Amino acid sequence: MLATGVLSMLLLGDGLAINLLLAAIPAALAAYFAGRAAERRVGAWSLVWAVGCLGLLVVPALRDADWPSFLAVVSAVALGSLALNGGRTWAAVLLSPIGVFNALVPGPVWGWRGLRERFGGARRGVGVGLRALVAASVLLLVFGALFAGADAAFASLLADLMPDASVTGGPWHLVLLASGLVGALAVAHTAAAPTRWDRMAVPAGRPRNRVEWALPLVLLVVLFAAFNAVQLAVLFGGYDAVLEKTGQTYAEYARQGFWQLLLVTVLTLLVVVFALRWAPRDGAGDRNLVRGVLGTLCALALVVVASAVRRMDMYVEAYGLTRLRVSVVAGELWLGLVIVLIMAAGVWGARWLPRAVAASAAAGVLAFGLMSPDGLIAERNVQRYEDTGKFDLDYARTLSTDAVPALDELEEPMRSCALRVIAGHVREDRPWYATSLGQARAADILRDRPLSPAADGAECGGLAVRLTTR
Structure with a gap:
C-alpha cells in the first residue's frame, strides 16, 4: 500500500501513461494479500476481472487521446471493483463499482488499526520501522551519488530512471501520495471485507396474463417486420428507388435515420427487460411463448442494428469520420452484441448473462482504445x-x-x-x-x-x- 502511494507521488504528476499501470500493480498485490489473509479464495471470474482491469490500464500507455483513455480508466475501476466484491447477479454487476468508494473512509482506519496490531500497539515498533526506512534511504542516497560521480553513463541512467521529486511541486506530490495510499487501503479493505451484493433481494415482477403480455409484443414484432422489410430492400441495393420516393439526398437519408434507429435499439432492450419481468410463468407453454416472442423481437432488432450501422457508413462516406460518429457506431455494435447474448440466454439459461454483458463491455472498451480511434x-x-x-x-x-x-x-x-x-x-x-x-x-x-x-x-x-x- 505504501508502495502504491510512493509510486503515485513520483510517477503520476506528469500525466498518465504506463505510470498508471505501474502504480496500480502494487495496489493489486495489496488486494491479493489482504484477501488471502481474510481467507478469501480467488475465483476464476475474479481473476478475469483483475486481468481485464490491468489490461485496460494499458490503453493510456498506448494512446495520447484523452477520450479512449478516460473510458478505459473508468472501465478499469469498474472491473477492479467487480473483482474485489465478486458476484454473478445483475445487482452485483451493476453495484459492485460502488464498493471501493464505500471503503475510502473505513480503509485508512482499518489500515491504521492493522499497523498498530502488527507492531503490538507500541510506539517503539513504529519507530523501528521508520528508522529502518531512514537508514535505507541514506545509504542509497550516499552510495548512489558516489557511483553517479564515478561513472557518467551510470549517472545518465539514474537521471533517466529517477522521477522528478523536486520541492516546487511539494503540495501536489503530497496529494498524490495521499490519494495513492488511501486508494490502496480502500482496495485492500474491500478485498478483505467485500460487500455481498448478491445477497440483495430483488422482488420478481407480477406475472401477467398471456394475452395481456403477448398482444402488445406481437404487434410490436409486426411493426418491426414491416420496417425491416423496407430496410432489407435498401441494404440490398434499393437506395435509388428509396431516395427517389422520399426526395432526400444520399447523406440526408443516412443522417435522418441513424439516431432514431439507435434509440430503437436501446428501447428494444428496455422492452425485453420489462417483458421478462412481467412474463407469464405458469408452465412450459408460457416459457415457449416468452422465448418465441422475445426471440423474434431480438432477431428483428439485429436487422435494425445492421441498418443503423449501414446508415452511418453512408453518412461517413458523404461527410467523413469524426469522434462522435465512430463512438456511436461502436456503441450500436455493442448493443447488438448484448441482444445476441440475450438470445443465447433464452436458449441456455441466463445465469451467466450479467457477467457476460460486463465482460463484453470491458472487451469493447479495450478494443476501442487499442484500435486508436x-x-x-x-x-x-x-x-x-x-x-x-x-x-x-x-x-x-x-x-x-x-x-x-x-x-x-x-x-x-x-x-x-x-x-x-x-x-x-x-x-x-x-x-x-x-x-x-x-x-x-x-x-x-x-x-x-x-x-x-x-x-x-x-x-x-x-x-x-x-x-x-x-
Whole structure:
C-alpha cells in the first residue's frame, strides 16, 4: 500500500501513461494479500476481472487521446471493483463499482488499526520501522551519488530512471501520495471485507396474463417486420428507388435515420427487460411463448442494428469520420452484441448473462482504445481525400498525436497545415513513464520530417476554405 502511494507521488504528476499501470500493480498485490489473509479464495471470474482491469490500464500507455483513455480508466475501476466484491447477479454487476468508494473512509482506519496490531500497539515498533526506512534511504542516497560521480553513463541512467521529486511541486506530490495510499487501503479493505451484493433481494415482477403480455409484443414484432422489410430492400441495393420516393439526398437519408434507429435499439432492450419481468410463468407453454416472442423481437432488432450501422457508413462516406460518429457506431455494435447474448440466454439459461454483458463491455472498451480511434479517423479521412478531394482540415487539427502517422501521408502544404496545431501538443520533455506510445511515435515522425515553414496561417486558412467549398 505504501508502495502504491510512493509510486503515485513520483510517477503520476506528469500525466498518465504506463505510470498508471505501474502504480496500480502494487495496489493489486495489496488486494491479493489482504484477501488471502481474510481467507478469501480467488475465483476464476475474479481473476478475469483483475486481468481485464490491468489490461485496460494499458490503453493510456498506448494512446495520447484523452477520450479512449478516460473510458478505459473508468472501465478499469469498474472491473477492479467487480473483482474485489465478486458476484454473478445483475445487482452485483451493476453495484459492485460502488464498493471501493464505500471503503475510502473505513480503509485508512482499518489500515491504521492493522499497523498498530502488527507492531503490538507500541510506539517503539513504529519507530523501528521508520528508522529502518531512514537508514535505507541514506545509504542509497550516499552510495548512489558516489557511483553517479564515478561513472557518467551510470549517472545518465539514474537521471533517466529517477522521477522528478523536486520541492516546487511539494503540495501536489503530497496529494498524490495521499490519494495513492488511501486508494490502496480502500482496495485492500474491500478485498478483505467485500460487500455481498448478491445477497440483495430483488422482488420478481407480477406475472401477467398471456394475452395481456403477448398482444402488445406481437404487434410490436409486426411493426418491426414491416420496417425491416423496407430496410432489407435498401441494404440490398434499393437506395435509388428509396431516395427517389422520399426526395432526400444520399447523406440526408443516412443522417435522418441513424439516431432514431439507435434509440430503437436501446428501447428494444428496455422492452425485453420489462417483458421478462412481467412474463407469464405458469408452465412450459408460457416459457415457449416468452422465448418465441422475445426471440423474434431480438432477431428483428439485429436487422435494425445492421441498418443503423449501414446508415452511418453512408453518412461517413458523404461527410467523413469524426469522434462522435465512430463512438456511436461502436456503441450500436455493442448493443447488438448484448441482444445476441440475450438470445443465447433464452436458449441456455441466463445465469451467466450479467457477467457476460460486463465482460463484453470491458472487451469493447479495450478494443476501442487499442484500435486508436483518432488514428482511425485520420486514416479514413485521408483515404476519403484521396478518393474525392474533400478533407475537413479544421477538424483534423483537433485530433490528438495518435493521428500523426496517418496525417503524415498527406501532400504538402496540407500535411504541415494539418499537423501544425497537433505538433504543438508533442512534448519531448516528458519523462518516459508519462509518455504514451502515440506521443513517442508523433515525436519521431515530426523529428524526421519537420513541418514546412512555408505553410503559414494565411496559406492554411485559404486551403481550408478551398477544401470546404469543393
